[in-house]
Amino acid sequence: MLKDIIKTSKALSDETRVRIVILLMRNELCVCQLMEILGMGQSTVSKHLGILRNAGLIEVEKRGTWSFYGLSRDKANKHNLDFIRILSSLPKNDPFIQNDEKKLIKVNKRGITFCNTIELGRRIRERSNHAG
Amino acid sequence: MLKDIIKTSKALSDETRVRIVILLMRNELCVCQLMEILGMGQSTVSKHLGILRNAGLIEVEKRGTWSFYGLSRDKANKHNLDFIRILSSLPKNDPFIQNDEKKLIKVNKRGITFCNTIELGRRIRERSNHAG
DNA sequence: TTCCTTTATCACGATATAGTGATATATTAT
């Protein structure tokens, strides 16, 4: 369906969402881990994840209070795999991707711990204020 | 580059632009022919074509006052071919595509003639007003 | 030249989207 392709294109027309998909190609992540990597507030990240999920690109698995997001294994929208394949063919030396990957490694090393999303959001906001 | 992929995704995140690309997969068309098929004003069509061109998906060839648009043969952005391939794998029975194809055949049959874009735009606007 | 045409671009209004803070819900621990 034309509509499905447009929905997926729209989902991938935002830099933040493409970054999320590329991160999830490596391993699953929860919302607060993505906050840390992306440097964005909890509601922002959650909204982006909703859009990607609605397009069928990613799926969620709840464990306790955490929501773990990963690439969709559902093959309903067969075109989505082609879109993912395009993203996976991106060269690894892209500065954005490299930077995210560095943070991903750090976040993975720490593992899942209580991070207090409200506090974390505040720290993130401060960082970006300092950066200008 | 990540930026290129996002630019192409954004270009294909609009229904009108996807319709244009699918039409141009069949044969080249000028702006006023696309107006007729899409049922949109000249400035709108021209703007969409500019976005698709900026993304490297299509290219233009001027002949006299006419600008003929077709799929880009430039291989600079190698991912664009993958996007085009996704669109070309769409089933032909999609209602939107079928309708456009019908109009494409009619427009092709008529060929290139002076159509007076301002008048044409007025007629198009009237049609859409009648349709609601 | 003057007139008519096609196309690109500008300015505008209406709508859509990104990012945010506050709030609501749900889970877990005490």
Add this chain to the structure above:
DNA sequence: ATAATATATCACTATATCGTGATAAAGGAA
């Protein structure tokens, strides 16, 4: 029950985008 946490959703602002009419630029015919 109460407290702390993670997440989703709502309401809001700032910004971006779509579609349009008017205008400008450029080619072709009289």
